[in-house]
Amino acid sequence: MSQEEAALALKRFGLGPRPGDIERIAVDPKAAVLAELDAADITRLDDDRLPSTPDAFVAIRHDQVARSAARKTADMPAKGTAPAAAVAAMKSAPPPAAPAMMAVGGNGGMAAGAAAAGMAAAAPPKPPAGPQNRSMVIYLDEIDARVPRQLAAEIGYVERLVAFWTNHFAVQSDKNEQIRGLAGAFEREAIxxxxxxxxxxxxxxxxxxxxxLLSLDNVDSAGPHSPAGQKRHMGLNENHAREILELHTVGVDGGYTQADVTEFSRMLTGWTFARDVDKPAAGTFAFKADWHEPGDRRLMGKTYPAPGGKQPADQQGLAALHDLAVHPDTARHVATKLVRHFVADSPPPAIVDAVAATFTATGGDLKAVSRALVENDASWAGERKFLTPQLFLVASMRAYGVPIEGKRLVSLLRELGQEPWCPPSPEGYHDDAASWLSPDGLTTRLAIADSIAQRVRFDDGPAAIATQLFGPSLSDDTRRTMERAESGRQAAALLLMSPEFQWSRT
Incomplete structure (x- = not known):
């Protein structure tokens, strides 16, 4: 292989090149990418700041209760007291009069207004805003913990896979505080x-x-004929079942019907988690049998008997998930998304077929699937991909060795439209050029590129870093543009906006 292919490996499958990375892997870029799949504990993310899901949930709930109580206390007037101004205003007001008299003489209305004003003026001021809520603290800690991992990754293929699958199983952390505080733990524990x-x-x-379960509203989904459904008049929620079929497994073209969505949602009734913070199980998955819709269910042509005897009570739903996980349409849906993410916005059918075949042959072995994608020669020859906002910022940090603190990183990504774990829908963020390549988007990127360039210190000048980052793939146009820059800062920002940086290949 070559330095050009090394640059492609780092941009197409990784998190972007750092100075010297191209020379380091140029002998065999494909082997360098594949080596990450065999590295020990490479998917783990351990950090003492990051709580488990149960610990995070309990901490967030305690914080919510405490803040709610503080607000009520701040809004509550002291018992047995009346502000002096209010008392004076009430004494000066005339005695109550009939409505007609009040309409003729305006003093009553003015006095009442004065009393109200006096009470408002004398009301105790609200206490200053307290510290940031616990869910946001956890959320920012989760972001901070990932920056060193992203900067240190040799290639970043596994981290890219983590991001891909987290987005495939997208949760919407801006839906409520609990989801925001649990989103990082979801990635660490479920993905x-x-x-x-x-x-x-x-x-x-x-x-x-x-x-x-919170993001897709399954926490309170109960069968209408279940004991809880009949007693508490609880209802069925189809959101989770629909998104599992449409987004997580067989895909929108997977041949299921609305009747299948309803049947599957009935299978998932009672799938919730323990929310009583006084119980040891708080924050862990729970199956509530008295919420579960009784009876056999039929999904996509197959009947799933109601659990009986010594079968686990949630066996019906688990059996359906097993069949969906190995369904041929799931293999194709997953393969198409993987190829679109890494190779081309219009996934080449031959690569999709090969990746889907590996998925099917291995029963969904994702290491084998990830290997098949890289080993396919066509994956190295596809059209170029445009960097998503998240990849743009990570690649910028890696290029210049400039970490961005979590709070600032979230703010920048919010400006760019791709805040971590906050997609606009359960579909997750799109990763095609059409979603991100726009005049406004490029203007925002340029402003951010300039702010990053302010922090860069050059030993040999920006042109030397450009050569180390892109080697012979650095175009003459980009080199001349940087040479004509008015300052090193401007040259550094222009490099981040160059085609070589913004696209996986030029």
């Missing part, structure tokens, strides 16, 4: 352990995680 494991295990873990 990372299975990125190089079995798709079925990831599917089950994601489906059962509290963040997903």
């Amino acid at each position: 990372r352990p299975h990125v190089l494991g079995r798709f079925e295990d990831m599917l089950v873990a994601a489906t059962r995680h509290p963040a997903m």
Whole structure:
């Protein structure tokens, strides 16, 4: 292979080149990418600041209760007291009069207004805003913990896979505080352990995680004929079942019907998590049998008997997930999304077929699937891909060795439209050029590129870094543009906006 292919490997499959990376892997870029799949513990993310899902949930709930109580206390007037101004205003007001008299003489209305004004003026001021809520603290800690991992990755293929699968099983953390505080734990516990494991295990873990159960509203879904449904008049929610079929497994063209969505949602009734913070199980998955819709269910042509005897009570839903995980349409849906993410906005059918075949042959072994994508020669020859905002910022940090603190990083990504774990819908963020390549988007990128360039210190000048980053793939146009820059800062910003940087290949 060559330095050009090394640059492609780092941009197409990785998180972007750092100075010297191209020379380091130029002998065999493909082997360098594949080596990450065999690295020990490469998917794990351990940080003492990051709580488990149960610990995060309990901490967030305690914080919510405490803040709610503080607000009520701040809004509550002291018992047995009346502000002096209000008392004076009430004494000066005339006695109550009939409505007609009040209409003729305006003093009553003015006095009442004075009394109200006096009471408002004398009301105790609200206390200053307290510290940031716990869910946001956890959220920012989760972001901060990922920056060193992204900067240190040799290639970043596994981190890219983590991001891909987290977006595939997207949760919407801006929906409420609890989801925001649990989104990072969702990635660490439901996604990372299975990125190089079995798709079925990831599917089950994601489906059962509290963040997903909250995000897709399954926490309170009860069968209308279940004991809880009849007693409490609880209802069925189809959101989770629909998104599992449409987004997580067989895809919108997978041949299911609305009747299948309803049947599957009945199978998932009772799938919730323990929310009583006084119980040891708080924040863990729970199956509430008295919420579960009784009876056999039929999904996509197959009947799933109601659990009986010694079968686990949630066996019906698990059996359906097992079949969906190995369904041929799931293989094709997953393969299409992987190829679109890494190779081309219009996925080449031959690559999709090869990746889907590996998925089917291995029963959803995601390490084998990830290997098949890289080993396919056509994956190295596809059309170029435009950097998503998240990849743009990570690649910028890696290029100049400039870490961005979590709060600032979130702010920048919010400006760019791709805040972590906050997609506009359960579909997740799109990763095609049409979603991100726009005049406004480029203007925002340029402003951010300039702010990053302010922090760069050059030993040999920006042109030397450009050569180290892109080698012979650095175009003459980009080199001349940087040479004509008015300052090193401007040259550094222009490099971040160059075609070589913004696209996986030029």
